[in-house]
Amino acid sequence: MSERTAATGNSEAIADAFAGGPAYIPYLAVGDPDYDASLAYVEALDRGGADVIELGLPFSEPIAEGPTIQGAVVRSLEAGMTPDRFFEFVEELDVDAPLVCMTYYNLIYQFGGSDGPRAFVEKAAEVGLEGFVVPDLPAEEADPLREACDEFGLDLVFIVAPTTTGDRLERIMSRVSGYVYVQARLGTTGAKSDVADSTTESLDRLREYDVPKAVGFGISTGEHAERIVAGGADGIIVGSALVDIVADGVENDLSTDAVADRLESLSRELKEGAERGYAARTGAAESR
Amino acid sequence: MSETGSTTNDASKPSRRPGRERGRENGKFGRYGGQYVPEALMPAIEELTDAYERYVLDNEDGFMDEFRERLADFGGRPTPLQRAERLSERYDREVYLKREDLLHGGAHKLNNALGQVLLAKYMGKERIVAETGAGQHGTATAMAAAHLDMPCEIYMGERDINRQRPNVFRMKLNGAEVNPVTAGRGTLKEAISETMRDWATTVENTHYVIGSVVGPHPFPVMVRDFQAVISEEAREQAIEKTGELPTDVVACAGGGSNTMGSFAGFVDDESVALHAIEAGGSTLEVDEEAGVAPNSASLYAGEEGVLHGARTKLLQDSDGQIMESHSVSSGLDYAGVGPELAYLVDEGRVTPVAVDDDAALEGFHRLSNTEGIIPALETAHAFGYLEEHAGDLGERVIVTVSGRGDKDLESVIEETDGRDVAGAPDMSMFTGGI
Numbered sequence: 001m002s003e004r005t006a007a008t009g010n011s012e013a014i015a016d017a018f019a020g021g022p023a024y025i026p027y028l029a030v031g032d033p034d035y036d037a038s039l040a041y042v043e044a045l046d047r048g049g050a051d052v053i054e055l056g057l058p059f060s061e062p063i064a065e066g067p068t069i070q071g072a073v074v075r076s077l078e079a080g081m082t083p084d085r086f087f088e089f090v091e092e093l094d095v096d097a098p099l100v101c102m103t104y105y106n107l108i109y110q111f112g113g114s115d116g117p118r119a120f121v122e123k124a125a126e127v128g129l130e131g132f133v134v135p136d137l138p139a140e141e142a143d144p145l146r147e148a149c150d151e152f153g154l155d156l157v158f159i160v161a162p163t164t165t166g167d168r169l170e171r172i173m174s175r176v177s178g179y180v181y182v183q184a185r186l187g188t189t190g191a192k193s194d195v196a197d198s199t200t201e202s203l204d205r206l207r208e209y210d211v212p213k214a215v216g217f218g219i220s221t222g223e224h225a226e227r228i229v230a231g232g233a234d235g236i237i238v239g240s241a242l243v244d245i246v247a248d249g250v251e252n253d254l255s256t257d258a259v260a261d262r263l264e265s266l267s268r269e270l271k272e273g274a275e276r277g278y279a280a281r282t283g284a285a286e287s288r
Numbered sequence: 289m290s291e292t293g294s295t296t297n298d299a300s301k302p303s304r305r306p307g308r309e310r311g312r313e314n315g316k317f318g319r320y321g322g323q324y325v326p327e328a329l330m331p332a333i334e335e336l337t338d339a340y341e342r343y344v345l346d347n348e349d350g351f352m353d354e355f356r357e358r359l360a361d362f363g364g365r366p367t368p369l370q371r372a373e374r375l376s377e378r379y380d381r382e383v384y385l386k387r388e389d390l391l392h393g394g395a396h397k398l399n400n401a402l403g404q405v406l407l408a409k410y411m412g413k414e415r416i417v418a419e420t421g422a423g424q425h426g427t428a429t430a431m432a433a434a435h436l437d438m439p440c441e442i443y444m445g446e447r448d449i450n451r452q453r454p455n456v457f458r459m460k461l462n463g464a465e466v467n468p469v470t471a472g473r474g475t476l477k478e479a480i481s482e483t484m485r486d487w488a489t490t491v492e493n494t495h496y497v498i499g500s501v502v503g504p505h506p507f508p509v510m511v512r513d514f515q516a517v518i519s520e521e522a523r524e525q526a527i528e529k530t531g532e533l534p535t536d537v538v539a540c541a542g543g544g545s546n547t548m549g550s551f552a553g554f555v556d557d558e559s560v561a562l563h564a565i566e567a568g569g570s571t572l573e574v575d576e577e578a579g580v581a582p583n584s585a586s587l588y589a590g591e592e593g594v595l596h597g598a599r600t601k602l603l604q605d606s607d608g609q610i611m612e613s614h615s616v617s618s619g620l621d622y623a624g625v626g627p628e629l630a631y632l633v634d635e636g637r638v639t640p641v642a643v644d645d646d647a648a649l650e651g652f653h654r655l656s657n658t659e660g661i662i663p664a665l666e667t668a669h670a671f672g673y674l675e676e677h678a679g680d681l682g683e684r685v686i687v688t689v690s691g692r693g694d695k696d697l698e699s700v701i702e703e704t705d706g707r708d709v710a711g712a713p714d715m716s717m718f719t720g721g722i
């Protein structure tokens with residue numbers, strides 16, 4: 001394999017997901033509300049046009065999540081989700097989009113009774129995962145995981161917050177691969193009814209770096225997706241708005257099919273919004 | 289003549305003895321410590337590290353002088369080192385009590401809360417958030433915030449709110465808002481997670497006053513340095529009273545701020561044995577299936593892992609999911625512990641011991657009726673330890689009375705009633721409450 005650079009990354013599938021158009025990147029917590037329904041839900045995201053799928057492996061202390069995803073984590077853990085079950089799930093899943101695991105560092109670190117991330121990454125590579133997002137692992141503490149990802153050909157996505165500038169940004173951008181997760185607003189995850197101004201500023205700061213920029217935190221409608229991609233994002237990450245649909249299904253006792261249909265149709269709306277934004281941006285660039 | 293270690297020319301700066309330098313440079317204690325937090329918090333943590341180095345370590349703008357002065361005038365320091373006459377007789381060795389229960393607010397917590405709220409002020413922050421378990425840290429933070437005129441919000445587990453109603457009322461009296469946390473079992477672990485979430489949203493104008501020597505760097509070193517006043521005083525007082533260092537220091541450990549505060553001044557004194565007393569709860573057995581450890585003995589029974597920003601010893605299952613802990617005392621009810629303590633235990637410098645709920649309750653009643661001091665249930669674990677292990681200790685023992693027990697009276701009635709607790713008064717007339 002050729003040497004990883006931020007621009008090429010380790011995973012070809014992830015690089016391809018950003019080639020030739022905006023990437024729609026949905027997130028769901030695996031096992032929410034149970035294993036089988038969750039399989040159907042993730043497959044619905046894929047049918048709805050997902051370019052990459054972020055699969056959440058639930059951790060008991062999700063400090064970066066707002067109430068929506070905390071709820072998903074509780075439901076999934078109560079239904080018996082574990083790292084081993086998570087890997088089985090990934091193997092069983094029938095989707096085209098490349099898969100990224102989103103979880104907290106302690107689960108990666110403890111896996112297989114090991115001290116360190118290597119065993120987890122090896123297993124992830126074996127079941128076909130393409131990368132990781134680890135919200136409680138800043139660049140300063142990430143070298144062991146970075147090395148394991150390079151060894152097994154996976155990408156390591158970092159989050160850049162509205163407050164990330166200067167040296168910190170450099171430190172992150174020298175370690176990131178696959179894509180950079182641009183956190184659209186301060187705080188924790190959660191669907192919002194507007195798009196934060198800080199997004200544009202963050203994208204401006206990242207312009208000079210040759211790595212795909214995917215914006216997340218708060219996106220819930222096709223119109224948000226359109227504006228964010230028109231503003232320069234290479235992709236959009238959507239979690240809480242999708243988890244809300246799952247939660248609503250639990251609350252109202254909806255069938256798995258009904259929930260899957262709603263996930264697929266919101267996915268289409270988001271993907272189409274992203275494509276409109278992309279057309280506006282590239283069209284504008286051409287007519288200049 | 290100065291055995292006491294403080295040099296006169298910069299007495300206001302924290303000690304530079306080797307044990308006290310540990311962790312200051314990069315937040316690592318051997319394999320423990322670090323900064324495992326969401327990116328949104330990293331700039332705030334860097335800003336805080338810079339402020340800690342300038343104001344706390346270098347006394348810039350006279351920060352430490354103002355801190356010491358306020359601890360004296362508002363807090364009532366120094367607290368006494370008192371010889372416990374009955375206990376000394378009972379255990380046939382000299383037992384001294386470091387009376388943090390006499391600090392304003394009734395616990396050692398003010399040392400840290402006042403330091404951090406003052407630091408937030410020096411940093412130009414406009415709002416304080418904090419978590420609390422027993423309500424002691426929340427109370428101390430609310431008092432310090434009122435004293436220094438800062439708006440303050442406290443996150444507290446719902447279950448703890450029910451266990452610690454007097455403290456909830458005290459926080460409100462001091463003008464703080466108290467936000468109930470309903471996630472999980474509604475105790476300290478969930479309250480810390482929720483406060484971190486608030487902070488991740490508000491970092492630009494808010495300081496998070498963490499309540500113990502836990503969390504990402506610089507919190508463990510900074511909280512230790514604010515709490516070290518306990519052992520700095522105790523060391524001088526012991527030398528003054530007995531002409532010698534103590535042989536043993538005993539302190540209860542939840543997150544470990546009382547413990548580190550009581551030990552810091554003695555860590556470099558090889559002859560002084562240090563005992564960290566954890567909550568053994570009802571049993572040290574864990575229920576992996578239910579994810580419950582019916583104790584809070586993370587130093588004694590925990591495994592290395594990453595929680596709330598630091599690598600440390602934790603109560604967790606084999607996958608790395610954090611367990612729900614338990615103790616009669618909400619202040620010890622936490623699945624993690626400060627990274628420096630984890631390190632000192634591995635090095636053999638600190639000995640961890642677990643004391644169960646029953647022994648702690650007996651310790652509570654014994655100190656109350658023999659010495660006239662009603663201790664916090666957290667503190668009571670240290671006296672449970674003394675009863676079981678005094679024979680293993682040396683000639684001169686210091687026990688830190690980390691807090692007073694007024695906040696625990698309801699819990700003590702509930703827990704004592706129905707158990708056969710040695711030394712307890714007849715509870716029947718109080719079972720309806722007080």
Ligand SMILES: Cc1ncc(COP(=O)(O)O)c(C=O)c1O
Nearest residue numbers: 424500542543544545546619691
């Ligand atoms: C009186 C008292 N002692 C001890 C503790 C335990 O905390 P730490 O281990 O940080 O001192 C508490 C916590 O609330 C407390 O209130």
